[in-house]
Amino acid sequence: MARARSFASGLAESSPARFAILIFTGLILVLTAVLALPISAADRSATPLADALFTAVSAICVTGLVTVDMATHWSTFGNVAILIGLQVGGIGVLTLASILGLVVSRRLGLRQKLIAASDTNPMRTHAGPVAESQAVRLGEIGGLLTTVAVSVLAIELVLTILIVPHLLILGWEPWPAIWKGFYFAASAFTNTGFVPTVEGMAPFAEDVWMLTVIGLGVFVGSLGFPVIFALARKVRFGARFSVHVKLTLVATLGLLVVGALFIATLEWNHQPTLGSQEPWFRPITATFLSMMTRSGGFSTVDVSQMNGSTLLGMDMLMFVGGGSASTAGGIKVTTLAVLFLAAFAEARGDQSMNVFERRIPNDVLRLAVSVVLWGATIVATAAIAILHITKEPLDVVLFDTISAFATCGLSTDLPGRSPDSVKYILSATMWAGRVGTVTLAAALAASQRRQLFKRPEERPIVG
Amino acid sequence: MARARSFASGLAESSPARFAILIFTGLILVLTAVLALPISAADRSATPLADALFTAVSAICVTGLVTVDMATHWSTFGNVAILIGLQVGGIGVLTLASILGLVVSRRLGLRQKLIAASDTNPMRTHAGPVAESQAVRLGEIGGLLTTVAVSVLAIELVLTILIVPHLLILGWEPWPAIWKGFYFAASAFTNTGFVPTVEGMAPFAEDVWMLTVIGLGVFVGSLGFPVIFALARKVRFGARFSVHVKLTLVATLGLLVVGALFIATLEWNHQPTLGSQEPWFRPITATFLSMMTRSGGFSTVDVSQMNGSTLLGMDMLMFVGGGSASTAGGIKVTTLAVLFLAAFAEARGDQSMNVFERRIPNDVLRLAVSVVLWGATIVATAAIAILHITKEPLDVVLFDTISAFATCGLSTDLPGRSPDSVKYILSATMWAGRVGTVTLAAALAASQRRQLFKRPEERPIVG
Ligand SMILES: [K+]
Ligand SMILES: [K+]
Numbered sequence: 001m002a003r004a005r006s007f008a009s010g011l012a013e014s015s016p017a018r019f020a021i022l023i024f025t026g027l028i029l030v031l032t033a034v035l036a037l038p039i040s041a042a043d044r045s046a047t048p049l050a051d052a053l054f055t056a057v058s059a060i061c062v063t064g065l066v067t068v069d070m071a072t073h074w075s076t077f078g079n080v081a082i083l084i085g086l087q088v089g090g091i092g093v094l095t096l097a098s099i100l101g102l103v104v105s106r107r108l109g110l111r112q113k114l115i116a117a118s119d120t121n122p123m124r125t126h127a128g129p130v131a132e133s134q135a136v137r138l139g140e141i142g143g144l145l146t147t148v149a150v151s152v153l154a155i156e157l158v159l160t161i162l163i164v165p166h167l168l169i170l171g172w173e174p175w176p177a178i179w180k181g182f183y184f185a186a187s188a189f190t191n192t193g194f195v196p197t198v199e200g201m202a203p204f205a206e207d208v209w210m211l212t213v214i215g216l217g218v219f220v221g222s223l224g225f226p227v228i229f230a231l232a233r234k235v236r237f238g239a240r241f242s243v244h245v246k247l248t249l250v251a252t253l254g255l256l257v258v259g260a261l262f263i264a265t266l267e268w269n270h271q272p273t274l275g276s277q278e279p280w281f282r283p284i285t286a287t288f289l290s291m292m293t294r295s296g297g298f299s300t301v302d303v304s305q306m307n308g309s310t311l312l313g314m315d316m317l318m319f320v321g322g323g324s325a326s327t328a329g330g331i332k333v334t335t336l337a338v339l340f341l342a343a344f345a346e347a348r349g350d351q352s353m354n355v356f357e358r359r360i361p362n363d364v365l366r367l368a369v370s371v372v373l374w375g376a377t378i379v380a381t382a383a384i385a386i387l388h389i390t391k392e393p394l395d396v397v398l399f400d401t402i403s404a405f406a407t408c409g410l411s412t413d414l415p416g417r418s419p420d421s422v423k424y425i426l427s428a429t430m431w432a433g434r435v436g437t438v439t440l441a442a443a444l445a446a447s448q449r450r451q452l453f454k455r456p457e458e459r460p461i462v463g
Numbered sequence: 464m465a466r467a468r469s470f471a472s473g474l475a476e477s478s479p480a481r482f483a484i485l486i487f488t489g490l491i492l493v494l495t496a497v498l499a500l501p502i503s504a505a506d507r508s509a510t511p512l513a514d515a516l517f518t519a520v521s522a523i524c525v526t527g528l529v530t531v532d533m534a535t536h537w538s539t540f541g542n543v544a545i546l547i548g549l550q551v552g553g554i555g556v557l558t559l560a561s562i563l564g565l566v567v568s569r570r571l572g573l574r575q576k577l578i579a580a581s582d583t584n585p586m587r588t589h590a591g592p593v594a595e596s597q598a599v600r601l602g603e604i605g606g607l608l609t610t611v612a613v614s615v616l617a618i619e620l621v622l623t624i625l626i627v628p629h630l631l632i633l634g635w636e637p638w639p640a641i642w643k644g645f646y647f648a649a650s651a652f653t654n655t656g657f658v659p660t661v662e663g664m665a666p667f668a669e670d671v672w673m674l675t676v677i678g679l680g681v682f683v684g685s686l687g688f689p690v691i692f693a694l695a696r697k698v699r700f701g702a703r704f705s706v707h708v709k710l711t712l713v714a715t716l717g718l719l720v721v722g723a724l725f726i727a728t729l730e731w732n733h734q735p736t737l738g739s740q741e742p743w744f745r746p747i748t749a750t751f752l753s754m755m756t757r758s759g760g761f762s763t764v765d766v767s768q769m770n771g772s773t774l775l776g777m778d779m780l781m782f783v784g785g786g787s788a789s790t791a792g793g794i795k796v797t798t799l800a801v802l803f804l805a806a807f808a809e810a811r812g813d814q815s816m817n818v819f820e821r822r823i824p825n826d827v828l829r830l831a832v833s834v835v836l837w838g839a840t841i842v843a844t845a846a847i848a849i850l851h852i853t854k855e856p857l858d859v860v861l862f863d864t865i866s867a868f869a870t871c872g873l874s875t876d877l878p879g880r881s882p883d884s885v886k887y888i889l890s891a892t893m894w895a896g897r898v899g900t901v902t903l904a905a906a907l908a909a910s911q912r913r914q915l916f917k918r919p920e921e922r923p924i925v926g
Contacts, residue, residue, distance in 0.1 A: 266851060308860075309851035316843060343833040346826070353829075362825040363809070366816075369832060370806040380779060388729060388772035394858035397771075 064409025193297025297409025527872025656760025760872025
């Protein structure tokens with residue numbers, strides 16, 4: 001036990017990225033084993049490995065894609081395992097992201113700046129112990145874990161309190177209202193998108209209260225903890241926002257509005273989706289769907305019935321995903337923002353990328369490019385393989401592949417009707433989409449470079 | 464006349480980018496007017512505006528997409544106008560690119576380095592006369608135009624000499640063999656991809672000689688003049704290659720091999736394409752098709768019959784396109800190379816992007832990012848609009864839209880069966896794909912930034 005602890009401690013200190021990957025993969029394997037047990041299924045038969053693995057990955061990576069009917073396939077035991085899985089997955093992602101944030105912030109400390117006079121950093125290329133000032137000790141991880149877990153549960157509790165009375169008014173029994181209300185709250189804030197009701201989101205398709213609460217939960221969850229904590233500090237102390245917070249808020253709200261206008265315009269008169277709703281309600285549904293591409297993944301319309309043009313636009317919105325160090329997936333909104341800042345700087349002939357009176361260092365752009373290349377490679381490889389196996393149309397395959405990569409969970413139901421090979425490919429895509437950006441962010445965190453003393457400099461988190 | 468010359472001179476000096484756009488658009492409008500005349504059509508009836516414009520844009524932008532049957536619709540007069548159009552378009556692109564290259568090389572001259580101490584460059588934001596050392600005079604443009612035109616015609620003549628005897632051996636009459644042989648040579652080297660025969664490329668589908676000569680013409684044309692001249696200098700003087708030349712050659716050959724393996728693997732047993740050919744010939748066809756995605760656009764198989772997986776891969780190859788300052792389109796192979804160099808530098812923790820013992824300045828990455836964002840925006844906007852109008856499947860729409868943007872010309876025949884609105888959208892896409900990267904390259908060319916004296920520095924052309 002002591003040796004295992006020492007091993008974990010050593011690994012966490014020497015390579016946070018490898019530690020993160022190991023933890024994630026381990027959690028997925030454990031949940032797969034649990035879900036494959038007969039006790040986890042409602043009919044007490046063993047769930048096939050492909051479906052158990054897919055559901056486990058989908059829960060731990062807070063994706064929300066499904067191959068079985070979530071409301072009927074699992075027993076109560078299975079449902080509890082899934083709920084624990086998505087909570088652990090969500091908290092795990094947030095904690096790991098915060099650890100990386102800790103490393104990044106240390107890296108930018110003044111002492112680091114003065115020490116980091118050499119170009120080469122042996123920590124990057126060699127294994128072994130790292131400099132004291134950059135290491136993250138297991139004790140710190142524990143502290144962070146507690147803070148994150150308490151905050152997550154507190155926010156989910158607030159959302160549950162907003163949902164349960166509403167369900168009671170709708171005539172639900174108390175126990176299902178509490179249990180499923182909490183499931184909804186957790187599923188929304190962790191950006192998972194699992195729905196615990198047999199009818200899915202259909203009963204709430206025109207329920208403004210539920211759509212607002214769930215949309216708000218997804219919105220706050222997709223901002224990421226650095227932004228949530230900054231907002232809390234703002235309320236309490238009136239503290240100044242960092243560039244990362246401003247960029248995340250502006251980009252998230254901008255994408256929300258653009259996406260809503262886009263979906264409303266293209267689907268306004270389309271009978272299978274918005275066309276069958278009251279005109280006054282269509283903007284609400286469009287806004288809700290736009291929010292869900294951040295990576296909530298709840299849907300009140302049949303996504304597979306949407307226009308091909310809308311699906312392509314939503315592909316792009318999903319690929320961008322949510323905020324850094326959040327449970328949302330994708331390349332992250334700040335990554336997109338940095339790319340556009342680079343293009344603006346280039347168009348204006350500025351020497352550096354400037355935003356909100358701050359200069360963004362050039363290596364942030366390189367990380368942003370790395371993240372986008374990584375994402376595009378994952379999506380292209382998976383989509384080509386799935387296209388070749390299934391011969392399904394490109395719009396369907398691209399949509400569900402990007403949804404898996406960005407852990408979004410909006411779906412044209414491709415996973416459910418696909419052979420096992422495709423379920424494994426999509427599982428790998430979810431895993432790579434979730435773990436990959438964390439790893440890349442860790443690569444940045446572990447690096448040191450010569451700092452020039454020019455304008456005051458700030459580093460938004462990308463990836 | 465003198466005033467017009469003075470105006471042109473002033474415009475070329477103050478804004479090469481705007482000059483390029485004006486010239487291009489003017490040429491397109493003139494050719495549209497000519498092609499709309501009854502005399503240009505084989506049946507002596509006026510060609511509809513949408514088709515005349517589409518063909519004119521396709522010729523001047525050396526794209527090769529068609530809405531009418533190129534072998535039967537046009538009269539000899541129309542065919543000559545198109546041949547002149549694609550020659551002028553090809554030479555125009557090369558000349559403009561070379562002008563920009565001139566400006567870039569001047570910018571990097573030692574004197575510039577010493578002068579360029581100020582961050583801000585008034586030339587970027589204000590109209591009016593530019594500093595003497597950066598201006599490009601009309602006289603110089605004339606000189607360049609002559610060099611480029613002579614080189615283009617010389618290379619096309621060599622290709623014609625390789626093609627015509629072969630056509631004569633195949634039993635062609637002398638006059639068609641010479642006229643269509645030259646058409647093939649010009650169409651290949653300028654990366655246009657128009658085919659002057661009624662049967663298209665079908666008669667040459669298993670003709671190793673023709674495929675090799677056309678493939679070679681497309682290959683050399685897609686490298687771009689900076690590389691072609693460097694290769695010529697290498698042969699004559701044994702001169703050292705620049706980073707740009709090395710990057711272009713490595714990336715072009717790499718994409719050729721990867722694309723050929725990809726196409727051969729996915730289409731090997733697919734009856735409508737490679738599956739119906741002799742096994743020994745399939746790698747040849749796959750290599751030819753891979754070369755054509757650089758932006759040649761000739762095809763010996765029915766592209767619309769290919770697997771969806773192959774089409775998606777070819778989308779990506781076409782989007783990359785050919786070499787900078789060439790008649791090929793796309794975001795350019797060096798742009799892709801710079802993005803990957805950035806990712807490698809990031810992964811290794813290097814402070815700067817290094818390749819072939821040279822450091823690539825960071826602003827090159829910013830330009831590469833700008834070019835990719837520009838390309839992705841054009842393609843996404845056009846594809847969403849066309850999807851919404853036609854309700855065609857995504858794979859078809861995406862393929863032909865990217866083919867238009869990258870001026871490639873491989874096609875699933877979408878333009879021919881589409882309403883006029885789609886023809887206009889695709890015309891605009893070709894225009895934007897051709898003129899946009901030139902404009903962005905000009906933006907780089909016109910900019911000055913503080914140079915730090917570190918490692919010896921070289922600037923590959925991107926975009
Ligand atoms: K999700
Ligand atoms: K072409």
